[in-house]
Amino acid sequence: MKRWIMTLGLLASASLMAADGAALYQKCLSCHGANAEKKALGKSEVIANWSVEKNVAALKGYKDGTYGGPMKALMKGQVANYSDQEIQAVSEYITGLKN
Known part of the structure; x- marks a missing residue:
């Protein structure tokens, strides 16, 4: 029983800490x-029709400085944290947006 309660608590904590793409x-x-x-x-x-993988690669590239053109410095600051x-x-949120 104690193990079950601990597992439930860990799952609840993980879901609270899950990133909110919309936010x-x-x-x-x-x-x-x-x-x-x-x-x-x-x-x-326009990033609306990019795949999740392309968005992830671009954002990680902006973050580490290996991706980008004229907006590279601006985007690096946006995703640095x-x-x-x-x-x-x-990335999943962007891919799910409807145009």
Whole structure:
């Protein structure tokens, strides 16, 4: 019984700590649009139809400085504090947006 309660507690904690892609995307929508339909500041690609994998690769690349064009420095600052879990969550959210 005690083991079951501990397991339940761990699962509850993990779900509370799970990244919220919609909340993470809030700082993106002013440049990328509510549905990721805009070219950010007229310089980026529209990210609305990107796959989760492409979004993850781009965001991780921005974070470590290996990806990006004219918006590289701006985007690096935007994702610098994102964990891998948060990058995954926001990427899944973006891919799920409807245009």
